[in-house]
Amino acid sequence: MYDTQFKQAVTTSDKTFFQLRYDIVEGKVLSGSKLSETELSTKYSVSRAVIREAISRLESCRLVERKANVGARVVDLSPDGLVELYQIRESLEGMAARLAAKNMTSEEITELNQLLESHADKVKKEGSYYQEAGDVDFHYRIILGSKNKQLISLLVDGIYHLVRMYRVQLGMSGPRITTAFDEHKHIVNAIQNRDEELAEMLMRRHIMYSKNNIANKLA
Amino acid sequence: MYDTQFKQAVTTSDKTFFQLRYDIVEGKVLSGSKLSETELSTKYSVSRAVIREAISRLESCRLVERKANVGARVVDLSPDGLVELYQIRESLEGMAARLAAKNMTSEEITELNQLLESHADKVKKEGSYYQEAGDVDFHYRIILGSKNKQLISLLVDGIYHLVRMYRVQLGMSGPRITTAFDEHKHIVNAIQNRDEELAEMLMRRHIMYSKNNIANKLA
DNA sequence: TAGGTCTAGATTGTCGACAATGATTCGAAT
DNA sequence: ATTCGAATCATTGTCGACAATCTAGACCTA
Numbered sequence: 001m002y003d004t005q006f007k008q009a010v011t012t013s014d015k016t017f018f019q020l021r022y023d024i025v026e027g028k029v030l031s032g033s034k035l036s037e038t039e040l041s042t043k044y045s046v047s048r049a050v051i052r053e054a055i056s057r058l059e060s061c062r063l064v065e066r067k068a069n070v071g072a073r074v075v076d077l078s079p080d081g082l083v084e085l086y087q088i089r090e091s092l093e094g095m096a097a098r099l100a101a102k103n104m105t106s107e108e109i110t111e112l113n114q115l116l117e118s119h120a121d122k123v124k125k126e127g128s129y130y131q132e133a134g135d136v137d138f139h140y141r142i143i144l145g146s147k148n149k150q151l152i153s154l155l156v157d158g159i160y161h162l163v164r165m166y167r168v169q170l171g172m173s174g175p176r177i178t179t180a181f182d183e184h185k186h187i188v189n190a191i192q193n194r195d196e197e198l199a200e201m202l203m204r205r206h207i208m209y210s211k212n213n214i215a216n217k218l219a
Numbered sequence: 220m221y222d223t224q225f226k227q228a229v230t231t232s233d234k235t236f237f238q239l240r241y242d243i244v245e246g247k248v249l250s251g252s253k254l255s256e257t258e259l260s261t262k263y264s265v266s267r268a269v270i271r272e273a274i275s276r277l278e279s280c281r282l283v284e285r286k287a288n289v290g291a292r293v294v295d296l297s298p299d300g301l302v303e304l305y306q307i308r309e310s311l312e313g314m315a316a317r318l319a320a321k322n323m324t325s326e327e328i329t330e331l332n333q334l335l336e337s338h339a340d341k342v343k344k345e346g347s348y349y350q351e352a353g354d355v356d357f358h359y360r361i362i363l364g365s366k367n368k369q370l371i372s373l374l375v376d377g378i379y380h381l382v383r384m385y386r387v388q389l390g391m392s393g394p395r396i397t398t399a400f401d402e403h404k405h406i407v408n409a410i411q412n413r414d415e416e417l418a419e420m421l422m423r424r425h426i427m428y429s430k431n432n433i434a435n436k437l438a
Numbered sequence: 439t440a441g442g443t444c445t446a447g448a449t450t451g452t453c454g455a456c457a458a459t460g461a462t463t464c465g466a467a468t
Numbered sequence: 469a470t471t472c473g474a475a476t477c478a479t480t481g482t483c484g485a486c487a488a489t490c491t492a493g494a495c496c497t498a
Contacts, residue, residue: 010287010459011481037450047483049268052450056272060279062369068229069450069489084367091314095306148303150281154373229489230451256480266453271480288459288480443496451488458481465474 016044017054024063024074025165032076035064061158063165075162079215082166086211089163090204092155093139097187097203100145101196109192112141116184123181132167136160138184142203145191170217180210235263236273243282243293244384251295254283280377282384294381298434301385305430308382309423311374312358316406316422319364320415328411331360335403342400351386355379357403361422364410389436402428 009015020040023029035055041048055072058064066072075081104112119134143155183206190199228234239259242248254274260267274291277283285291294300323331338353362374402425409418 013481014287038448048450049482049484053271053275053481056275057279060276062372068233070491071450081369084369087314087318087367088311088370088373091310092307095310099306148306150300150303151307153281154307232451257478267480268452268454272451289461290480439498441496441498443494445492445494447490447492449488449490451486453486454484456481456483458479460477460479462477463475465472467472468470 012046013050013053016046016050017057019044020054021058021061021063021161024058025161025168027165027169029074031074031165031169033074035072035074037071061161063161077166077169082215083211085159085162085166086207086214088159089155090207090211092151092159093143093207094200094204096143096146096148096151096155097191098196098200099148099151100142101191101194101199103147104145104191108141108145109188112138112145112188112191115141116181116188120181135180135184136164142187142191166214170214180206183209231265232269232272235265235269236276238263239273240277240280240282240380243277244380244387246384246388248293250293250384250388252293254291254293256290280380282380296385296388301434302430304378304381304385305426305434307378308374309426309430311370311378312362312426313419313423315362315365315367315370315374316410317415317419318367318370319361320410320413320418322366323364323410327360327364328407331357331364331407331410334360335400335407339400354399354403355383361406361410385433389433399425399429 009018020029024031029035037048037051037055040051044051055064055066059066059072062075064072064074115137122134140156143152146152183202187199187202187206190202228237239248243250248254256267256270256274259270263270274283274285278285278291281294283291283293334356338356341353359375362371365371402421406418406421406425409421
């Protein structure tokens with residue numbers, strides 16, 4: 001997933017942006033720490049111009065905050081910030097589920113079902129938990145299924161990296177994860193029945209549960 | 220409203236960004252037209268660096284689209300784009316209304332009521348229609364009332380400029396405008412009663428109506 | 439000692455020049 | 469005449485240097 005974006009990088013600004021974003025999300029650069037332009041330019045062996053470009057893009061993802069004539073800092077994670085983020089997710093992904101119920105092709109829906117089945121098999125055979133990667137895969141399909149370009153960009157390019165940052169830095173995969181599978185199944189059923197109303201409602205509840213689960217760790 | 224932001228501008232990049240955004244939203248720069256960096260740098264009498272910075276920020280507002288090694292173009296407006304935009308508005312502003320019902324102080328609510336009253340008076344006395352400015356004022360109060368910083372930034376810094384661009388370039392203020400007042404009133408009532416569910420639902424319907432109204436003109 | 443001011447250092451903002459990539463035009467060959 | 473290719477031109481991407489601003493610490497004063 002990250003690989004695909006790295007390949008899309010044509011300019012060194014792109015590469016630096018992707019690399020820096022990765023480092024921030026994965027916690028290689030601590031949240032709250034200052035991003036010195038000169039320092040980064042030596043570290044990544046590029047000019048300050050491309051660093052500035054990268055930071056500018058990171059700002060539009062809300063991964064860093066910038067003040068004029070002062071500099072940029074990595075956003076710091078807080079319980080309040082998490083709640084705010086999940087309120088937005090609830091709203092936007094709920095709409096995405098509604099639109100997916102309307103706009104996904106039947107082929108896409110069967111593929112989505114196959115995805116869930118393969119996850120279920122994997123859980124049974126390997127005895128492993130329903131991993132975060134599976135959850136992300138699922139949500140991405142729904143989002144793309146909405147066919148709303150702006151919505152897709154908002155979530156995929158913007159919010160999801162911040163979501164992942166919270167997940168990584170709180171250490172994810174709790175016991176609840178298994179129950180998420182059933183919720184996913186119900187959402188797909190609603191989409192399959194073209195029940196927009198229900199699809200939205202179930203997705204919103206799914207995200208609310210997820211929020212409560214992750215919020216407990218932070219508190 | 221634009222003035223307040225212009226005053227916040229500390230660096231010439233800020234000023235150029237605000238100016239350029241204004242020119243695009245107001246249609247001084249045609250939608251779909253190319254933004255040549257050298258051309259703009261001479262036009263605004265600044266270096267290409269600040270133009271690039273401004274364009275980069277415009278890109279994060281989704282007012283321009285950029286391709287590597289090719290350049291930036293002002294987004295072109297389309298019926299599909301409008302529908303997508305209003306789906307997002309419906310989702311996010313619905314959530315904003317829900318949160319406003321939860322988080323607005325009683326002082327803020329009374330101020331909101333006063334705002335509506337003053338608009339009503341103005342309509343009666345001057346015989347004027349319920350103008351767009353009034354509508355925007357109202358929606359801003361709700362959005363700010365959500366107290367969700369990310370949501371506020373998403374709407375105020377991002378989406379609303381694109382909304383305004385559509386409004387301006389389609390020539391706004393239709394006959395429906397008057398009925399919007401009643402819808403606003405009902406939303407405030409729901410907020411006053413702390414009825415989150417209803418506030419969200421009414422706001423979503425209000426925006427759907429608004430979409431249908433504006434979409435008719437485009438088709 | 440607390441507070442304020444001024445200087446020195448470091449950091450960000452802005453600029454012009456060069457390098458690299460994409461577009462266009464002209465020419466040649468079939 | 470048309471299509472393919474090469475050279476030229478224009479535009480964007482990258483760089484290092486200079487200017488403007490903020491920050492930290494010393495020094496002075498009450």
